[in-house]
Amino acid sequence: MAITKSNILLVGGGGVGTIGAFNLERGGLADVTVVLRSNFDKVKSDGFDIISSDHGVVKGWRPSRIVKAIPNSDEEKFDHIVCTTKNIPDAPPTVVDILSPAVTPGHTVIVLVQNGLNIQKPFFEAFPNNVVLSGVSMIGSIELPPGVITHRDPDVLQIGPFRNPNLAKDAQDEAARKSIEIYSAAGKAECTSAADVPYSRWRKLVYNACLNSTCAITGMDTGRLRVAGAPINALVRPAMEEIRLAANACGVPLPDDIADTMRSIMEPISDYFAPSMLVDVRRGNLMEYENIVGEPLRAGTKQGVDMPTLRTLYGLLQAIQWKLKEAKGMVEVP
Numbered sequence: 001m002a003i004t005k006s007n008i009l010l011v012g013g014g015g016v017g018t019i020g021a022f023n024l025e026r027g028g029l030a031d032v033t034v035v036l037r038s039n040f041d042k043v044k045s046d047g048f049d050i051i052s053s054d055h056g057v058v059k060g061w062r063p064s065r066i067v068k069a070i071p072n073s074d075e076e077k078f079d080h081i082v083c084t085t086k087n088i089p090d091a092p093p094t095v096v097d098i099l100s101p102a103v104t105p106g107h108t109v110i111v112l113v114q115n116g117l118n119i120q121k122p123f124f125e126a127f128p129n130n131v132v133l134s135g136v137s138m139i140g141s142i143e144l145p146p147g148v149i150t151h152r153d154p155d156v157l158q159i160g161p162f163r164n165p166n167l168a169k170d171a172q173d174e175a176a177r178k179s180i181e182i183y184s185a186a187g188k189a190e191c192t193s194a195a196d197v198p199y200s201r202w203r204k205l206v207y208n209a210c211l212n213s214t215c216a217i218t219g220m221d222t223g224r225l226r227v228a229g230a231p232i233n234a235l236v237r238p239a240m241e242e243i244r245l246a247a248n249a250c251g252v253p254l255p256d257d258i259a260d261t262m263r264s265i266m267e268p269i270s271d272y273f274a275p276s277m278l279v280d281v282r283r284g285n286l287m288e289y290e291n292i293v294g295e296p297l298r299a300g301t302k303q304g305v306d307m308p309t310l311r312t313l314y315g316l317l318q319a320i321q322w323k324l325k326e327a328k329g330m331v332e333v334p
């Protein structure tokens with residue numbers, strides 16, 4: 001029987017997106033179009049070089065179709081759009097602005113494989129009748145230099161619906177099930193269902209809000225923070241506890257020992273590891289600090305949780321982001 005493939009648009013061919021595109025194509029259940037930006041010319045001429053803990057060494061891989069600009073839904077109908085760009089709402093165009101032209105209202109399933117909290121909200125406003133799925137990834141994958149992807153940690157991806165009250169629960173669950181099936185087809189990734197998306201997102205923030213920010217601010221990788229000791233005790237641990245309390249106050253109970261659990265999950269696979277926000281600062285790129293730190297801070301504070309460590313980290317990140325914007329000519333000094 002002929003297989004009906006899903007037509008997928010994947011936007012953002014960096015660390016996470018390139019492994020995602022490779023895995024999707026290998027699974028054989030999807031036709032994938034990849035939208036590239038700064039690495040378009042390099043990949044068009046030489047393909048991607050991939051060194052992957054799941055897929056091995058692959059030289060000169062070219063996705064079957066790459067494009068430079070977001071296609072228009074009038075010309076092509078996409079079943080899924082998988083977004084693996086960084087999500088930086090404080091520097092337009094926003095993710096919803098970027099993806100909108102390719103979304104067919106009421107049809108396209110939007111899959112946000114990005115860190116952070118509340119990233120679905122602008123999509124619910126713009127596309128109230130489209131299913132929006134959450135992808136929480138534990139992959140450790142980086143593009144350096146352009147077109148060269150080093151993927152170290154197993155591709156563990158949890159997919160589940162951001163619950164949209166406008167849509168039938170079954171339709172949202174079915175979209176998630178289908179996405180998991182397509183992503184699992186290559187037999188390489190560990191792609192599972194995240195029935196409780198707020199839980200999976202807050203749980204991951206215990207790591208990202210605290211370690212990504214402390215690494216980005218200090219310029220130190222996770223191993224160096226551990227060897228130094230003080231930054232873990234004075235910043236990371238208290239910040240993790242504040243995230244736990246904020247999650248609890250927002251109706252997402254995390255176990256008392258969640259900080260130890262997350263550190264023990266991450267440490268063996270991420271010894272001297274630069275989390276994505278540190279990678280961005282080192283490259284002079286903007287950081288995703290609003291969704292990773294600002295949103296949980298605002299949500300916890302609104303519920304009356306005292307979050308002094310997170311507030312200080314957030315203030316420092318605001319300053320660093322401003323400096324990064326100045327270097328890009330996005331803000332001016334009077």
Ligand SMILES: NC(=O)C1=CN([C@@H]2O[C@H](COP(=O)(O)OP(=O)(O)OC[C@H]3O[C@@H](n4cnc5c(N)ncnc54)[C@H](OP(=O)(O)O)[C@@H]3O)[C@@H](O)[C@H]2O)C=CC1
Binds near residue numbers: 013037
């Ligand atoms: N890296 C990791 O191991 C993990 C990352 N994550 C999350 O996954 C998401 C992706 O991260 P990561 O892969 O590291 O990010 P990268 O910076 O490696 O890749 C993002 C890619 O998106 C491209 N992009 C940005 N805007 C556009 C646009 N308008 N059109 C086309 N392409 C665009 C960038 O192009 P350009 O080079 O031009 O900027 C870049 O190639 C983030 O939310 C991150 O927090 C989650 C778990 C692990």
Ligand SMILES: CC(C)(CO)C(=O)C(=O)O
Binds near residue numbers: 140207275276
């Ligand atoms: C730590 C990691 C790689 C999760 O796997 C991540 O989410 C990040 O670097 O932002």
